[in-house]
Amino acid sequence: MSRRGTGPRLAVNPITCLAHGMCAELLPEYVKLDEWGYPILNGDPLPPDLVAHAKRAVADCPTLALRLDPTS
Amino acid sequence: MNGPILWYAARSTGIVSLLLLTGTVLLGVLGPLRVGSPAWPRFALAGLHRNISLLTLAVLGVHAATVVVDSYVPFRPVDAFVPFLGAYQPLWTGLGVAAFDVLIALVVTSLLRQRINLRLWRSLHWLAYLCWPLSLIHALGGGTDAAGSWPLLLGVLCALAVLAAVIWRIAARRRLAGRVV
Numbered sequence: 001m002s003r004r005g006t007g008p009r010l011a012v013n014p015i016t017c018l019a020h021g022m023c024a025e026l027l028p029e030y031v032k033l034d035e036w037g038y039p040i041l042n043g044d045p046l047p048p049d050l051v052a053h054a055k056r057a058v059a060d061c062p063t064l065a066l067r068l069d070p071t072s
Numbered sequence: 073m074n075g076p077i078l079w080y081a082a083r084s085t086g087i088v089s090l091l092l093l094t095g096t097v098l099l100g101v102l103g104p105l106r107v108g109s110p111a112w113p114r115f116a117l118a119g120l121h122r123n124i125s126l127l128t129l130a131v132l133g134v135h136a137a138t139v140v141v142d143s144y145v146p147f148r149p150v151d152a153f154v155p156f157l158g159a160y161q162p163l164w165t166g167l168g169v170a171a172f173d174v175l176i177a178l179v180v181t182s183l184l185r186q187r188i189n190l191r192l193w194r195s196l197h198w199l200a201y202l203c204w205p206l207s208l209i210h211a212l213g214g215g216t217d218a219a220g221s222w223p224l225l226l227g228v229l230c231a232l233a234v235l236a237a238v239i240w241r242i243a244a245r246r247r248l249a250g251r252v253v
């Protein structure tokens with residue numbers, strides 16, 4: 001990945017995620033879906049220009065399974 | 073204030089909010105079924121669900137305000153929020169006011185969804201299935217147009233649409249047994 005960032009990292013709670021797939025629509029740069037519709041996240045720190053999109057994906061997840069963890 | 077303009081405004085905002093609320097409910101019922109297409113992705117449908125619900129609330133605010141302002145009906149500001157208190161058609165109006173209160177609760181908890189317990193939000197959100205029929209009964213029973221043919225037809229169409237969506241959702245849940253939809 002050439003676009004390394006220092007921002008927060010995406011994480012998903014695999015228990016509460018119900019494969020709504022909304023996150024992959026809102027942040028395709030960092031979220032792909034597996035064949036069952038569950039997200040495969042890129043766990044690298046987000047570049048600054050994607051943080052706002054990531055926040056939107058987190059807020060719009062129907063089960064609030066997606067979160068942003070600060071990079072320590 | 074008095075006069076037919078207010079009465080027209082109350083009726084038209086009532087009908088429009090019933091249509092908007094029906095649209096909100098349809099999008100809400102179908103949302104978890106993962107309907108969507110490249111042109112209408114799910115996040116757009118979810119955004120539409122939210123925005124139409126906000127619009128519904130705004131139009132309902134005008135609906136209630138016109139009835140309060142219209143001195144022809146004895147309807148005080150407090151009657152717009154506390155059901156079954158007013159002197160004007162207490163049953164039909166009260167049902168509408170109850171639905172209004174439920175809708176306010178649904179919108180507020182949804183706007184705060186990230187800050188409150190998700191289980192609480194979800195259980196409260198089932199009240200949408202109470203809010204919408206209350207509104208429909210309020211419209212058909214209390215609406216002074218309801219006996220007319222097209223408002224009645226509109227109500228029946230709204231009911232059929234929501235019924236079809238709910239049946240679709242129940243059928244989909246059976247198919248995906250075990251997965252919560």
Ligand code: SF4
Pocket residue numbers: 012016017018019020021022023024037038039060061062063064065066
């Ligand atoms: S939007 Fe939420 S529920 Fe849907 S796939 Fe992403 S993390 Fe899972």
